[in-house]
Amino acid sequence: xxxxxxxxxxxxxxxxxxxxxxxxxxxxxxxxxxxxxxxxxxxxxxxxxxxxxxxxxxxxxxxxxxxxx
Amino acid sequence: xxxxxxxxxxxxxxxxxxxxxxxxxxxxxxxxxxxxxxxxxxxxxxxxxxxxxxxxxxxxxxxxxxxxxxxxxxxxxxxxxxxxxxxxxxxxxxxxxxxxxxxxxxxxxxxxxxxxxxxxxxxxxxxxxxxxxxxxxxxxxxxxxxxxxxxxxxxxxxxxxxxxxxxxxxxxxxxxxxxxxxxxxxxxxxxxxxxxxxxxxxxxxxxxxxxxxxx
Numbered sequence: 001x002x003x004x005x006x007x008x009x010x011x012x013x014x015x016x017x018x019x020x021x022x023x024x025x026x027x028x029x030x031x032x033x034x035x036x037x038x039x040x041x042x043x044x045x046x047x048x049x050x051x052x053x054x055x056x057x058x059x060x061x062x063x064x065x066x067x068x069x
Numbered sequence: 070x071x072x073x074x075x076x077x078x079x080x081x082x083x084x085x086x087x088x089x090x091x092x093x094x095x096x097x098x099x100x101x102x103x104x105x106x107x108x109x110x111x112x113x114x115x116x117x118x119x120x121x122x123x124x125x126x127x128x129x130x131x132x133x134x135x136x137x138x139x140x141x142x143x144x145x146x147x148x149x150x151x152x153x154x155x156x157x158x159x160x161x162x163x164x165x166x167x168x169x170x171x172x173x174x175x176x177x178x179x180x181x182x183x184x185x186x187x188x189x190x191x192x193x194x195x196x197x198x199x200x201x202x203x204x205x206x207x208x209x210x211x212x213x214x215x216x217x218x219x220x221x222x223x224x225x226x227x228x229x230x231x232x233x234x235x236x237x238x239x240x241x242x243x244x245x246x247x248x249x250x251x252x253x254x255x256x257x258x259x260x261x262x263x264x265x266x267x268x269x270x271x272x273x274x275x276x277x278x279x280x281x282x283x284x
Contacts, residue, residue: 021262029251038254
């Protein structure tokens with residue numbers, strides 16, 4: 001779970017890196033099945049991180065500071 | 070934590086530059102060894118970076134004395150290995166990270182995945198990252214990144230081994246989060262791609278482990 005804005009930025013940068021990696025696989029992979037399966041894991045990780053970002057952005061900072069630890 | 074092996078008891082992979090009289094694999098052996106070769110082959114030009122610029126790779130069976138494996142470094146205050154890629158055999162990983170019943174189960178899963186990846190004949194590098202290689206008492210699962218040779222074709226592997234390369238299947242059936250690419254797709258080069266897996270949620274870095282012991 002993302003705890004603060006700094007972790008939000010790190011997660012956004014990680015997503016960008018993963019997207020660039022998938023694009024690189026797409027450029028270099030000539031075997032369609034290799035591409036789908038190789039990219040699949042990275043795309044799943046992108047989905048997971050995007051969900052974390054959505055959960056973090058959904059809450060207002062005041063709600064987060066009031067949440068029980 | 071390290072281990073001392075007597076001569077004759079194992080085969081080791083070593084690397085050398087052309088013309089070297091003695092062999093030294095940085096990070097694996099703690100000192101220069103004199104050895105007998107079982108086999109010797111030239112490193113393909115495209116793989117030199119992986120073998121740290123060495124020209125030859127050999128398998129050896131005898132040394133003039135005992136060989137001291139590199140000791141595991143201490144964990145830092147965050148419970149992480151120091152930054153870097155730490156070379157280790159599967160046996161060393163077990164010694165260091167399989168210390169609780171839960172971890173032993175995870176380590177056996179790791180070993181299964183390693184054997185399956187190795188069975189393809191195209192495993193380039195096997196990287197373990199995430200909470201399993203930290204002091205976390207009960208890591209959820211094990212995170213693995215595989216760099217496969219460019220000749221790897223997922224359609225050619227056995228049904229069981231194919232589970233390793235399907236992220237969802239590996240998660241559900243092998244208990245691991247597995248990512249893989251072929252060497253040609255390494256963004257920024259092999260070392261940069263591997264190094265990226267050191268990144269933590271807070272932007273810091275922690276050490277990761279490369280399982281060593283295969284060609």
